[in-house]
Amino acid sequence: MGRLLPSNLAKIAGLVFGLVIMIAFMLSSMKYGITPIRWSDVFHSFTNYDNSSNEQIIVQTSRVPRALVAAAIGASLAVAGCLIQGLTRNPLADPNVLGINFGASFAVVFTVTVLSVTSLPILTGVSFIGAAVASLAVYLLGSFGRDGLTPLKIILAGAALSALFASFTQGMLVLDAQGLDEVMFWLTGSVAGRSVDMLKAVLPFMAVGWIGSVWATRHMNVLTMGEDTAQGLGQRTIVIKLIVGLIIVALAGSSVAVAGPVGFIGLIIPTIARLFAGSDYRWIVPYSALLGAILVLAADIAARFVIQPSELPVGVMTAVIGIPAFIAIARKGVVKG
Amino acid sequence: MRDYTYIRSEKLSISFFLHKKTVVLTLALAIASVAALLLSMAMGDMRIAPMDVIRALTGGGTEEYQLVVRTLRLPRIIAAFLVGASLAVAGSILQGIIRNPLASPDIIGITSGASVTAVAFINYFAGTVSILWMPVAAMIGAAITAILIYSLAWKKGVTPIRLVLVGIGINFLLASLTKVMLVMNPETTAAQAYVWLAGTVYGTDWAVVKTIVPWVFIFIPLAFLLARNVNALQLGDDIASGVGSAVQRQRFVLLMVSVALAGAAVSVGGAISFVGLIAPHMTRKLVGPAFGGVLPIAAFIGGLIVVIADTIARTAFLPYDIPVGVFTAGVGAPFFIYLLYRNRNAA
Numbered sequence: 001m002g003r004l005l006p007s008n009l010a011k012i013a014g015l016v017f018g019l020v021i022m023i024a025f026m027l028s029s030m031k032y033g034i035t036p037i038r039w040s041d042v043f044h045s046f047t048n049y050d051n052s053s054n055e056q057i058i059v060q061t062s063r064v065p066r067a068l069v070a071a072a073i074g075a076s077l078a079v080a081g082c083l084i085q086g087l088t089r090n091p092l093a094d095p096n097v098l099g100i101n102f103g104a105s106f107a108v109v110f111t112v113t114v115l116s117v118t119s120l121p122i123l124t125g126v127s128f129i130g131a132a133v134a135s136l137a138v139y140l141l142g143s144f145g146r147d148g149l150t151p152l153k154i155i156l157a158g159a160a161l162s163a164l165f166a167s168f169t170q171g172m173l174v175l176d177a178q179g180l181d182e183v184m185f186w187l188t189g190s191v192a193g194r195s196v197d198m199l200k201a202v203l204p205f206m207a208v209g210w211i212g213s214v215w216a217t218r219h220m221n222v223l224t225m226g227e228d229t230a231q232g233l234g235q236r237t238i239v240i241k242l243i244v245g246l247i248i249v250a251l252a253g254s255s256v257a258v259a260g261p262v263g264f265i266g267l268i269i270p271t272i273a274r275l276f277a278g279s280d281y282r283w284i285v286p287y288s289a290l291l292g293a294i295l296v297l298a299a300d301i302a303a304r305f306v307i308q309p310s311e312l313p314v315g316v317m318t319a320v321i322g323i324p325a326f327i328a329i330a331r332k333g334v335v336k337g
Numbered sequence: 338m339r340d341y342t343y344i345r346s347e348k349l350s351i352s353f354f355l356h357k358k359t360v361v362l363t364l365a366l367a368i369a370s371v372a373a374l375l376l377s378m379a380m381g382d383m384r385i386a387p388m389d390v391i392r393a394l395t396g397g398g399t400e401e402y403q404l405v406v407r408t409l410r411l412p413r414i415i416a417a418f419l420v421g422a423s424l425a426v427a428g429s430i431l432q433g434i435i436r437n438p439l440a441s442p443d444i445i446g447i448t449s450g451a452s453v454t455a456v457a458f459i460n461y462f463a464g465t466v467s468i469l470w471m472p473v474a475a476m477i478g479a480a481i482t483a484i485l486i487y488s489l490a491w492k493k494g495v496t497p498i499r500l501v502l503v504g505i506g507i508n509f510l511l512a513s514l515t516k517v518m519l520v521m522n523p524e525t526t527a528a529q530a531y532v533w534l535a536g537t538v539y540g541t542d543w544a545v546v547k548t549i550v551p552w553v554f555i556f557i558p559l560a561f562l563l564a565r566n567v568n569a570l571q572l573g574d575d576i577a578s579g580v581g582s583a584v585q586r587q588r589f590v591l592l593m594v595s596v597a598l599a600g601a602a603v604s605v606g607g608a609i610s611f612v613g614l615i616a617p618h619m620t621r622k623l624v625g626p627a628f629g630g631v632l633p634i635a636a637f638i639g640g641l642i643v644v645i646a647d648t649i650a651r652t653a654f655l656p657y658d659i660p661v662g663v664f665t666a667g668v669g670a671p672f673f674i675y676l677l678y679r680n681r682n683a684a
Contacts (some may be wrong), residue, residue, distance in 0.1 A: 091498070153681075159614055163614075163615070166666065167664065171664075173531065174663060267509075312517060319510050326502070326506045327489060331490070331492055331499065
C-alpha cells in the first residue's frame with residue numbers, strides 16, 4: 001500500500017491532480033522561454049492562428065512540438081522503467097538494462113561518422129532500429145538455457161552487450177574527433193528542435209506501448225510474486241515476459257529515437273511513483289506516466305533559464321530536479337530490496 | 338569432500354581449507370598473466386622477440402631494446418595490470434557487501450566523482466597547473482564523492498539498498514555535470530576529456546606506477562584478510578549479525594578498502610568501465626561465491642583483461658594509440674558472453 005495515499009479514492013484524486021499539473025506545465029512550456037510570449041498569443045495560436053505574428057509562429061512550430069515531445073518521452077520512459085524493474089525484480093534496473101540507449105547511440109554514431117548522414121529524421125529511424133536490435137540481442141542472450149529468462153541472466157546479458165556497444169561507440173568517436181563534434185548534440189539528448197513529424201513517426205509504437213502497458217499491469221502484479229508463484233497461478237510466464245519486453249522496447253526505443261539518450265527517468269520515476277501508489281501496478285503505471293511527463297516538462301522549462309541565452313541539455317536538468325527527491329525517498333526507506 | 342584439501346600445522350594453531358580447483362585455477366592464471374605481460378612487451382611499433390624481452394629485462398641485450406622494454410613498455414603494462422586488478426577486487430568486494438549483481442565501483446560514485454574533477458581540471462586548470470596533478474584531482478573527487486554518498490545513505494546505519502540508490506542518484510548528478518562541462522567547452526578540451534573518460538594508460542612512466550603500487554599492495558592483501566567478513570555479509574544483514582559480524586563497521590571498512598582500490602585505479606587509468614562490473618561475475622562463474630577464492634582470481638582476471646585490451650589498443654590501429662577503455666569491453670564481453678552461455682542451465 002502506498003504510504004502517502006492509502007485509499008483508492010485518494011489515489012484517483014492524486015491522478016486527477018497530477019493531470020492538472022501536467023497540463024499547467026504543458027501550457028507554461030509554450031509560454032516561457034527566451035522569447036517572452038503573452039498568454040493571449042498562446043491561446044490565439046490554437047483558436048485563430050495568425051501567421052504574421054512571430055510569437056504565434058514560435059508557439060506553433062517550436063514550443064508546441066517541444067511540450068508534446070517532453071510529455072511523451074517522459075511518460076514513455078517512466079512506464080518502460082516500471083516494467084523493466086518488475087521484469088528484473090531489481091529497483092536499480094532501467095530501460096538501459098536492455099541495452100536500449102547504447103544500441104541506439106551505436107547506430108547513430110555509426111551512421112554519422114561512417115556513413116556521414118546527419119539528417120535528424122533519418123537518425124530517428126536509425127536509432128529506433130539500433131535500440132530494437134540491441135534489446136532483442138540482450139533478450140535472446142538472457143533467455144538461453146533451461147530456466148528461460150531470469151532476472152539475473154537478463155541483467156548480466158544486458159551489462160555485457162551494453163558495454164560492448166558502448167566500447168564500439170567510443171572507439172568510433174575516438175578515431176573520428178570531428179564526428180564527436182557532430183554527434184555530441186545527439187548524444188546529450190534533448191527535446192528541443194524536434195518537429196511534430198518526428199513524434200508522429202514513432203507515435204504508433206508509443207501508443208501500442210501505452211495501451212500494452214495498461215493491459216500488462218494485472219499480469220505484472222502476478223509476475224512480481226516470483227516465477228514459481230506466477231506459474232502456479234496459471235500464468236504463462238514466458239509469453240508475458242516476452243510481451244512486456246516488446247512493450248519496453250516500443251516505449252523506450254521510440255523515446256530515444258525522438259530525444260536521444262535521456263537517462264535516469266526510467267530509473268527514478270518508478271521509485272517515486274511507488275511512494276504514492278504502493279505496489280499495485282494498476283496504480284504504479286499511470287502514476288509513473290504522469291510523474292515522468294511532469295518531470296521532463298518541468299526540467300525542460302527550467303533548462304531554458306539557467307544559462308541564458310543558451311540552454312542546458314534536458315537530461316542534465318532532469319537530474320538536477322529529480323535527484324534530490326529521489327535521494328530523500330531513498331533515505332525514507334520506502335523502497336524495499 | 339574430495340574437492341577440498343587442508344593444510345594444518347601441529348604446533349601453531351593454523352589451518353587452511355583449500356578448494357583444489359580454485360588453487361589450480363589461481364596458479365594457471367598467474368602463469369597466463371606472466372605470459373601475457375611478456376607478450377605484450379614484445380608487441381608494438383617495434384617488434385621484439387620474447388627471448389630478447391627477457392634478456393632486456395635481466396639487463397642484457399642492446400641498449401635500444403632496454404630503453405623500449407624497460408622505460409617505455411614495462412611501466413605502462415604494469416600499470417595496466419594493477420589498474421585492472423584493483424578495479425576487479427574493488428568490484429568483487431562491492432558486489433559481495435551490496436548483494437546486487439549490478440554493483441560496481443561506478444555505483445558508489447568513484448568513477449563519476451573522479452570524472453568530474455578530472456574533466457574540470459582539464460577544462461579550467463590544464464594551461465596553468467602541471468598535468469601531473471590530474472591524478473591527484475581525480476583521487477580527491479573520488480574520495481569526496483564516496484564519503485558524500487555514504488553519509489547521505491546513513492540513517493542509524495547504512496543498508497545496502499539505500500547506499501545503492503543514493504549512489505545512483507549522485508552518480509547521475511555528477512555525470513550530468515561532466516556532460517555540461519563537455520558541452521560548454523571548446524572541442525579541443527572536450528576531445529582530451531573524452532579520452533580520459535574512456536580510460537587510458539598512455540604515457541605511463543615509473544613515477545605513475547610508484548603512486549599506485551602502495552595502494553595495491555596494502556589494500557588487496559587487506560581485502561584478503563577481510564574475506565571472511567564478506568562471506569558473512571553476503572548472507573544478508575540478519576544472518577551476518579547472527580553469526581557475530583559487526584555488520585555496520587565491517588561494511589564501512591570494506592567499502593573504504595574498495596574506494597581506495599578503485600580510486601587509485603581510476604586516478605591512474607581514467608574512467609575504465611566494465612572491468613569492475615564483469616570480472617567479479619566471471620570469477621564467480623568459474624569458482625563460485627566463496628570470497629577467499631574469488632579475490633585472487635578476480636584480481637588476475639581483471640589485470641589480464643586490461644593488459645590484453647591495452648596491447649590491442651596500442652598495436653591494432655598503428656600509428657593511433659586508442660584509449661584502453663575502448664577495448665576492455667571488447668576483450669572481456671565476448672568471454673563473459675561465452676561464460677553466460679556455458680552456465681546457461683545453472684541456477
